[in-house]
Amino acid sequence: MAISFPELQPGPRLLLGPGPSNVNPRVMKAMASPVVGHLDVDFVRVMEDLKRLLRIVFRTANEITFPVSGTGSAGMETALMNLVEEGDEVVIGIAGVFGERMADAAGRLGARVHRVEAPWGRIIEIERIEAALKAAKHPKLLAIVHAETSTGAWQPVENLGAIAHRHGALFLLDAVTSLGCVPVEIDHWEVDACYSCTQKGISAPPGLAPVTFSERAMAAVRARKTPCRSWYFDLGMIERYWGAERVYHHTAPITMNYALYEALRIIAEEGLEARFSRHRENAAAIQSGLAALGLEPAAQEGYRLPQLAVVKVPAGIDEAAVRAELVRRYNIEIAGGLGPFKGKVWRIGTLGESSRREHVTLVLGALEMILSGMGIEVARGAALAAADRAWRATAAA
Numbered sequence: 323m324a325i326s327f328p329e330l331q332p333g334p335r336l337l338l339g340p341g342p343s344n345v346n347p348r349v350m351k352a353m354a355s356p357v358v359g360h361l362d363v364d365f366v367r368v369m370e371d372l373k374r375l376l377r378i379v380f381r382t383a384n385e386i387t388f389p390v391s392g393t394g395s396a397g398m399e400t401a402l403m404n405l406v407e408e409g410d411e412v413v414i415g416i417a418g419v420f421g422e423r424m425a426d427a428a429g430r431l432g433a434r435v436h437r438v439e440a441p442w443g444r445i446i447e448i449e450r451i452e453a454a455l456k457a458a459k460h461p462k463l464l465a466i467v468h469a470e471t472s473t474g475a476w477q478p479v480e481n482l483g484a485i486a487h488r489h490g491a492l493f494l495l496d497a498v499t500s501l502g503c504v505p506v507e508i509d510h511w512e513v514d515a516c517y518s519c520t521q522k523g524i525s526a527p528p529g530l531a532p533v534t535f536s537e538r539a540m541a542a543v544r545a546r547k548t549p550c551r552s553w554y555f556d557l558g559m560i561e562r563y564w565g566a567e568r569v570y571h572h573t574a575p576i577t578m579n580y581a582l583y584e585a586l587r588i589i590a591e592e593g594l595e596a597r598f599s600r601h602r603e604n605a606a607a608i609q610s611g612l613a614a615l616g617l618e619p620a621a622q623e624g625y626r627l628p629q630l631a632v633v634k635v636p637a638g639i640d641e642a643a644v645r646a647e648l649v650r651r652y653n654i655e656i657a658g659g660l661g662p663f664k665g666k667v668w669r670i671g672t673l674g675e676s677s678r679r680e681h682v683t684l685v686l687g688a689l690e691m692i693l694s695g696m697g698i699e700v701a702r703g704a705a706l707a708a709a710d711r712a713w714r715a716t717a718a719a
């Protein structure tokens with residue numbers, strides 16, 4: 323008997339959560355390009371151009387810059403697995419889910435983890451990070467999250483590379499929710515290793531993790547006493563495939579690499595500065611609009627991400643019901659909270675392609691209607707007026 327399954331019918335959704343973000347149709351079209359072999363001359367050309375495009379976006383001259391096959395977490399594993407050996411001292415900043423995740427991963431490798439914690443929603447003070455490096459005997463690595471996606475906090479990291487180096491440590495940066503939205507300056511900030519993903523600020527589907535490693539980081543990788551614990555994420559082996567030798571290691575996900583290529587080409591065409599301005603301007607508008615709806619930010623003042631607004635759910639409101647209505651009535655996805663923020667916040671992202679005026683207008687209007695329908699007192703039209711004022715202010719500036 324023939325078994326039949328329904329056709330795929332997802333969405334379409336307006337993706338205004340913390341990722342994935344909306345994908346440009348040009349990227350979807352690139353994914354329909356013919357699948358060729360992972361050592362094909364045409365694919366090798368794509369690989370070389372991808373490395374060049376990633377160096378532009380990461381603002382680095384690092385030779386070892388390429389996309390790991392896997393999502394952002396695979397980038398994290400690649401960095402930690404290659405830079406950390408059993409018994410190494412690692413200082414990790416923790417103020418949310420993703421700092422905690424790095425500590426978990428480093429702990430599994432047998433590292434001695436020094437935790438530098440801050441309450442959720444706050445940044446980690448630089449002085450405390452430096453004190454932890456000083457307190458460690460031989461810190462091998464300092465690791466921190468640039469954009470803490472669980473809280474909306476924007477961690478200052480510009481000086482951390484120099485500070486880590488003064489204490490003989492390497493500096494690892496999680497740029498999963500920052501790359502493509504706000505400046506990430508690998509060389510200027512002396513970052514030794516950095517990982518990101520494709521589905522947030524870069525606006526391709528999930529599936530690859532762009533990474534970059536400095537010469538200093540590669541020297542540490544080559545000086546390891548023990549082989550990398552992971553076969554799949556062993557940088558030395560992957561380097562031989564992404565470098566001139568082209569030695570087969572694993573089959574690169576061809577189609578995903580096409581997607582990343584086209585998404586990066588779109589970023590290069592827009593220009594990084596123009597892209598950062600677009601994120602800032604739309605952030606000012608959405609943050610003003612959310613404030614006009616009476617929604618309070620969860621992250622510390624002065625350190626709020628422009629690409630991700632995290633706001634507190636008003637008392638007495640079933641936050642999941644609001645999100646369900648956003649999907650049912652308006653096809654809009656936003657996200658709820660994680661861990662201690664579960665049920666307490668909404669996370670509204672305007673990342674990459676999703677950062678557009680029409681999306682900001684739509685989500686503010688939809689939230690106003692849903693919240694007022696639930697008996698929350700909101701001044702009608704105030705959110706859109708506030709957003710409009712913010713845009714006018716940036717246009718006048």
Ligand SMILES: *Cc1c(COP(=O)(O)O)cnc(C)c1O
Nearest residue numbers: 393394395420469471498499519
């Ligand atoms: C999303 C995210 C990750 C994990 O990336 P995946 O693509 O989901 O594996 C890591 N760090 C931060 C800060 C993130 O926002």
